[in-house]
Amino acid sequence: MTPTVLLLTPFTERFMQRLHQHFTVIDASSWPDLLAGLRGQEEQVWAVITSAVKGVPDKVIQQLPQLKAISVRGVGLDQVNLTLARDCNVKVSSTTGILSDCVADLAFSLLLAVSRQIPLANDFVRSGQWQNQAFPLASRVNRKRIGILGLGAIGGLIAQRAAGFHMEIAYSGRRAKPRVSYAFFDDVQALARWADYLVVAVPKKTQTDGLVCAAVLDALGPEGVLVNIARGSVVDEQAVLQALRHNVIAGAGLDVYATEPCPSEPWADLDNVVLTPHIGSATRETRQEMEDLVLDNLIALHQQGHLLTPVD
Numbered sequence: 001m002t003p004t005v006l007l008l009t010p011f012t013e014r015f016m017q018r019l020h021q022h023f024t025v026i027d028a029s030s031w032p033d034l035l036a037g038l039r040g041q042e043e044q045v046w047a048v049i050t051s052a053v054k055g056v057p058d059k060v061i062q063q064l065p066q067l068k069a070i071s072v073r074g075v076g077l078d079q080v081n082l083t084l085a086r087d088c089n090v091k092v093s094s095t096t097g098i099l100s101d102c103v104a105d106l107a108f109s110l111l112l113a114v115s116r117q118i119p120l121a122n123d124f125v126r127s128g129q130w131q132n133q134a135f136p137l138a139s140r141v142n143r144k145r146i147g148i149l150g151l152g153a154i155g156g157l158i159a160q161r162a163a164g165f166h167m168e169i170a171y172s173g174r175r176a177k178p179r180v181s182y183a184f185f186d187d188v189q190a191l192a193r194w195a196d197y198l199v200v201a202v203p204k205k206t207q208t209d210g211l212v213c214a215a216v217l218d219a220l221g222p223e224g225v226l227v228n229i230a231r232g233s234v235v236d237e238q239a240v241l242q243a244l245r246h247n248v249i250a251g252a253g254l255d256v257y258a259t260e261p262c263p264s265e266p267w268a269d270l271d272n273v274v275l276t277p278h279i280g281s282a283t284r285e286t287r288q289e290m291e292d293l294v295l296d297n298l299i300a301l302h303q304q305g306h307l308l309t310p311v312d
Contacts, residue, residue, distance in 0.1 A: 002022075002023060002024045003023055003024065003046035003047065003302055004023065004024040004025070004026060004041075004044040004045055004046050004047075005019065005023040005024070005025055005026070005045070005046065005047045005048070005049055005298065006026045006028055006038075006045045006047070006048045006049070006060075006064075007019070007025060007026065007027045007028060007029055007049050007050075008028055008029060008034070008048060008049065008050040008051075008054050008056065009029050009049075009050050009051040009053075009054040009073070010029045010030075011029075011049075011073075011291060011294075012287075012288075012291060014288075014291075015291040015294075015295065018295055019049075019295060022295070022298075022299055022302075023046075023047075023298070023302075024044075026038075026041060026044070026045065034057065034060060035059060035060070035063065038060075038063070042063050042064055042065065043065060043066055044066070045064045045066060045067055046066055046067065046068055046069070047067070047068060047069040047070070047071060047298050047301070048060070048064075048067065048069070048070045048071070049070075049071050049073075049294060049295075049298070050070065050071075050072055050073070050080075051072065051073045051074055052072055052073065052074025052075060052076040052077065052078075052079065052094070053074065053076075053079065053260070053278075054079065055072075055078075055079020055080050056070055056079070056080050056081075058081050058084055061081065061084055061085060061088055061090060062084070062088070067088065067090050068089075068090060068091065068301070069090060069091045069092070069093065069297070069298060069301050069307065070085060070090060070091070070092045070093070071092075071093050071294045071295075071297045071298050071307075072092065072093065072094045072095070072294070072311075073095055073290050073291065073294045074094060074095060074099070074281070074290070075094050075095065075096050075099060075100075075203075076203065076204060076231060077092070077094060077311060078203075078204040078205075078231065080092060082311065091301065091307055091310060092310070092311040093294075093297040093307040093308065093309050093310055093311060094309060094311050095289075095290040095293045095294060095309065096153070096309050096311075097153065097309070098281075098286060098289045098290050098293060099280065099281035099286050099290060100153040100154045100157050101157055101286075102280060102281050102282075102283050102286045103154050103157075103229055103280035103281060104154055104157035104158045104160075104161060105161075106229055106255060106276065106279065106280050107154070107158050107161075107199055107201070107227055107229045107253075107255075107280075108158065108161045108162070110227050110229070110253025110254070110255065110274055110276065111141065111146075111197055111199065111225065111227050111253060112141060113253060113274045114225050114227070114250075114251040114252065114253045114272075114273070114274050115138060115139045115140070115141050115197075115225060115251075116138045116139070116141070117135075117136070117138045118274075119274055120135075120271060121135055121138075139223075139250070141165055141167070141197075142165045142166050142167065143165075143166050143167065143168075144167055144168070144196040144197065145167065145168045145169075145170070145194060145195050145196045145197070146158075146159075146162045146167045146168070146169055146170075146195060146196065146197045146199060147170050147171065147172065147185070147191040147192060147194060147195030147197065147198045147199070148162075148169065148170070148171040148172075148182075148199050148201060149171070149172050149173075149188060149191065149198060149199065149200045149201060149202055149211070149212070149230075150171075150172075150173055150200065150201040150202030150203070150230065151171040151173055151177060151180065151182070151201075152173075152201065152202075152203070154201045154229070155171065155199075155201035155202075158199055158201060159171070159182060167197075169182045169183075170182055170183035170184070170185060170191060170194060170195065171183075171184060171185070171191070172184070172185045172186065172187070172188050172190075172191040173202070188211060188212070188216055189215055189216050189219045190219070192212075192216045192217070192219040192220040192224070193219040193220070193221070195220065195224065196223065196224060196225065197224070197225045197226075197227065198212070198216070198220050198224065198225070198226050198227070199227040199228075199229070200212060200226070200227065200228040200229070200230045200234055200235060201229060201230050202230050202234055203230070203231070204230070204231035204233055204234060208230075208231075208233075208234050209233045209234065210233070210234070210235075210236050211234050211235070212226070212228075212234060212235040212236060212239075212240075213236045213239055214236065214239040214242070214243070217239055217240065217243040217248055217249055218243075218248060220249050221248075221249065222247055222248065222249065222250060223250050224249045224250055225249065225250055225251045225252065225253070226240065226243075226249055226251075226252040226253070226254075227252070227253040227254075228252070228253075228254050228255065228256055229255045229256065229280050230256060231256050232256045232257040232258040232259070232260065232262075233258060237257065237258045237266075240252060240254075241266055241267075241270075244270050244272055244273055245269075245270065250272065251272040251273060251274075252272070252273045252274075253273070253274045253276075254273065254274070254275055254276070255275075255276045255277075255278055255279060255280055256278055256280075257278075260277075260278055261277065293308065293309065296308055297309060
């Protein structure tokens with residue numbers, strides 16, 4: 001009998017064609033009331049497919065007695081209750097290892113865009129101002145100091161890119177990594193005080209909420225730049241807004257926010273911040289590989305009894 005998969009978020013037509021070849025599909029991606037729509041079908045659902053942003057509500061996990069797996073597109077798992085999944089004997093997979101390069105690319109793109117004022121320079125040319133005056137001098141990136149908050153897969157790739165710019169590299173995290181030559185700071189504020197650029201690459205966890213606070217931004221200082229490609233909750237957004245408005249820091253590059261989609265109003269009057277709409281993994285190549293792994297995990301579980309990229 002073909003297993004039934006519950007789809008909670010939209011995927012590409014290519015993915016849907018592959019999915020229907022292997023599984024019976026309940027497409028709930030556009031349902032306004034998930035639990036009401038599922039009524040009477042709970043016993044059928046063998047697996048759930050979702051995204052890191054969408055996640056899976058606890059009540060859904062609890063009301064699917066035959067649920068065996070949750071396959072997540074993405075690596076941030078703060079919207080999936082892993083403890084509940086474990087207690088219900090539900091296996092969870094993510095698309096770890098695929099999106100790290102693209103997210104690191106975006107982090108460094110934001111760093112460059114803020115330092116060299118690329119959005120402002122673009123507007124300067126388009127508006128015709130270049131015909132009347134020279135564009136103001138910006139700040140160089142090469143040979144500066146970069147502090148990476150969280151030297152996991154993405155943080156390590158950011159460090160590799162920084163090395164190509166001959167930057168001095170240091171990091172902070174739960175503990176020092178024994179085979180890493182970069183300087184380690186056990187205190188985020190001390191790392192920020194040392195750095196010219198503070199790049200946030202830690203996962204969302206209770207202990208990381210608000211980790212980059214006003215005191216950290218004060219330590220980063222008026223020449224410092226903040227880049228966040230992790231989760232909006234890791235940074236005190238109001239503190240960042242105040243730091244940008246009052247020149248406590250030189251600038252920021254942000255891809256993630258406390259609320260998404262985020263309202264434009266708080267940022268509208270600021271020209272020292274570069275904003276992107278949570279697009280760290282948003283390239284055609286990476287998203288296709290992520291989709292393939294989402295499905296390949298479930299195929300492997302069904303045919304071989306194990307996930308390819310399980311989450312502990």
